Amino acid sequence: MTKTALVIGAGITGVCTAEWLRRAGVKVTLIDRIEPGDPAQTSYGNAGLLARVAIGPIADSSLLRKAPMMLLDPDSPLFLKWSYLPKLIPWIVPFIRNMTAKRIEEITAALLPLTEDSVDQHIALATGTSAAQYIRTGDYFYYYRDRAAFDKDRAHNDLLRRAGFTVIPHDRAQMLAIDPAISPAYSYAAAHPDHGWLTSPGKYVAALADHFRAAGGEFKRGEVVNVTNATVTLQGGEVLTADKIILAAGAWSGPLAKQLGQKSLLETERGYHLFLNGASYVPPHPFMVSDAKFVVTPMEGGLRCAGIVEFGGLTAPRSTAPIALLKKRIRQVYPDLTWDSADEWMGFRPSTPDSLPHIGALPDAPNVIVAFGSQHIGITIGPRLGRMAADIALGKRSNIDLTPYAPDRFR
Numbered sequence: 242m243t244k245t246a247l248v249i250g251a252g253i254t255g256v257c258t259a260e261w262l263r264r265a266g267v268k269v270t271l272i273d274r275i276e277p278g279d280p281a282q283t284s285y286g287n288a289g290l291l292a293r294v295a296i297g298p299i300a301d302s303s304l305l306r307k308a309p310m311m312l313l314d315p316d317s318p319l320f321l322k323w324s325y326l327p328k329l330i331p332w333i334v335p336f337i338r339n340m341t342a343k344r345i346e347e348i349t350a351a352l353l354p355l356t357e358d359s360v361d362q363h364i365a366l367a368t369g370t371s372a373a374q375y376i377r378t379g380d381y382f383y384y385y386r387d388r389a390a391f392d393k394d395r396a397h398n399d400l401l402r403r404a405g406f407t408v409i410p411h412d413r414a415q416m417l418a419i420d421p422a423i424s425p426a427y428s429y430a431a432a433h434p435d436h437g438w439l440t441s442p443g444k445y446v447a448a449l450a451d452h453f454r455a456a457g458g459e460f461k462r463g464e465v466v467n468v469t470n471a472t473v474t475l476q477g478g479e480v481l482t483a484d485k486i487i488l489a490a491g492a493w494s495g496p497l498a499k500q501l502g503q504k505s506l507l508e509t510e511r512g513y514h515l516f517l518n519g520a521s522y523v524p525p526h527p528f529m530v531s532d533a534k535f536v537v538t539p540m541e542g543g544l545r546c547a548g549i550v551e552f553g554g555l556t557a558p559r560s561t562a563p564i565a566l567l568k569k570r571i572r573q574v575y576p577d578l579t580w581d582s583a584d585e586w587m588g589f590r591p592s593t594p595d596s597l598p599h600i601g602a603l604p605d606a607p608n609v610i611v612a613f614g615s616q617h618i619g620i621t622i623g624p625r626l627g628r629m630a631a632d633i634a635l636g637k638r639s640n641i642d643l644t645p646y647a648p649d650r651f652r
C-alpha cells in the first residue's frame with residue numbers, strides 16, 4: 242500500500258499528480274528548485290489553451306518537404322540553432338519514423354483519451370480551490386486566410402469530426418459578429434465548441450500548489466541531483482525516501498530518467514510568447530492563427546500570443562527573431578491593436594519523437610513512475626496525466642490502455 246510519495250517537478254504535471262495523490266490519502270512531498278508558477282516553468286508562459294482537439298501528432302510527413310524552406314524563411318514559425326543539429330539527430334530519426342499514416346492513426350488514438358475530457362478534468366481538480374477562478378470555457382477557433390485555406394485543412398477537420406468533435410465553419414460576416422477587430426486578411430474560421438482556457442497559467446499552477454499545501458501536502462524547495470528506486474537526493478546531500486517517486490520534471494526529466502536506466506529520447510521544442518499588457522482590444526475567445534501557427538488567448542491583463550518551435554536545447558539563450566515574428570504576425574491579425582507594454586518569454590516544451598508522453602512505472606525501478614513528455618498539450622492534459630500517474634502509484638487499474646505511453650518504448 243502506498244503511504245508516502247515524492248513528486249519531482251511542480252509544473253502543471255507534478256502539481257496535479259501531487260494533489261490527486263494527496264486526495265487519495267497519501268503523504269506527499271512535492272519537490273522543485275523553483276516555486277510553482279515561476280516564469281522559468283513551461284507551465285507559466287504557454288497559451289493556456291485546454292485544447293481538446295489537439296489529438297494530432299506534432300507533425301506529419303508534409304513537414305519533411307516544407308522544413309528546409311521553413312528554416313530559411315524568416316516568417317516561418319520553425320527555427321533551429323544550427324550548432325544544435327548534431328544533438329538533435331537521435332530524436333529526429335524516430336520523429337520521422339513516426340510520420341507514417343499508420344503511426345499517425347495510432348498516435349491520434351492514444352492522444353484522444355488524454356485530451357477529450359480535459360476541460361472536465363481541470364474543473365474536477367480546481368473546483369473548491371482558488372485555481373477555479375482562472376478557468377474559462379467556450380469555443381476555440383482556427384482562423385484562416387480564406388475559404389481555400391480552410392478547405393486545404395480538410396484532412397485535419399475530417400480527423401476531428403471522425404473523433405467526435407464538432408467543426409463549425411464561419412464566413413467573414415460570422416467572424417466579424419464575434420470578433421469585430423479582425424483584419425480583412427482573415428476571412429474564414431472554424432469554431433470548435435466546448436473548449437477551455439486559463440486566464441493566467443502561472444497563477445493557476447501556483448493556486449493549485451497553494452491548495453495542496455494548505456490541505457496538508459508538503460512543498461520542498463531543492464534541486465534533485467539523484468534518483469533511485471527508493472530515494473531522491475537533493476543538491477547539498479539531503480536524501481528523501483518514500484514508497485513511490487513520481488518524476489514529472491518536464492523537459493529536464495531526461496537525465497534523471499537515465500540515472501534509472503531509462504532511455505527517454507526527450508527533446509525540447511522551445512516556444513515563445515509575447516504578452517501585450519493593456520491591449521486595446523481583446524477577443525472573446527482564444528484562436529489559432531492557422532497560417533502562422535500561433536495561438537492568441539485573452540488573458541488577465543491583456544493578450545498572449547504564443548507559439549513558435551525552435552530546436553536549440555535547454556541552455557542556449559533566447560533568440561530575438563521569434564518574438565519579432567510574433568509582433569509582426571499579431572499586427573496582421575489586428576492591424577489597429579495597441580498596448581501599454583509587452584513581455585517576452587521563452588519556455589521548453591518536453592517532446593518525444595512520437596508526440597506521446599511517457600507515463601508508467603520504470604521496468605528497472607518499479608517504484609519510480611514517470612509522467613513527462615506532454616509536448617504542446619501539457620496544460621490541457623495535466624490533470625489527466627496527474628490522475629493517471631497517481632493511479633499507477635496507488636496500484637489502481639487504468640481504464641485507458643497504457644501501452645502507447647510505456648516509458649521503455651524507445652529502448
Ligand SMILES: Cc1cc2nc3c(=O)[nH]c(=O)nc-3n(C[C@H](O)[C@H](O)[C@H](O)COP(=O)(O)OP(=O)(O)OC[C@H]3O[C@@H](n4cnc5c(N)ncnc54)[C@H](O)[C@@H]3O)c2cc1C
Pocket residue numbers: 249250251252253254255272273274275281282283284285286287288289290291292463464465466489490491492493494510511512513514536547548549587588589590591613614615616617618619620621622
Ligand atoms: C509557447 C508555448 C505555448 C504552449 N501552449 C500550450 C497550450 O496552449 N496548451 C497546452 O496544453 N500546452 C501548451 N504548451 C505546452 C505546456 O506548456 C507544457 O507541455 C507543460 O507546461 C509542461 O508541464 P510540465 O509540468 O511537464 O513541465 P514544467 O512546467 O516545465 O515543470 C517542470 C518543473 O520541474 C522542475 N525541475 C526540473 N528538473 C528539476 C530538478 N532536477 N530538481 C528540481 N526541480 C526540477 C522545474 O523547475 C519545473 O518547475 C505550450 C508550451 C509553450 C512553450
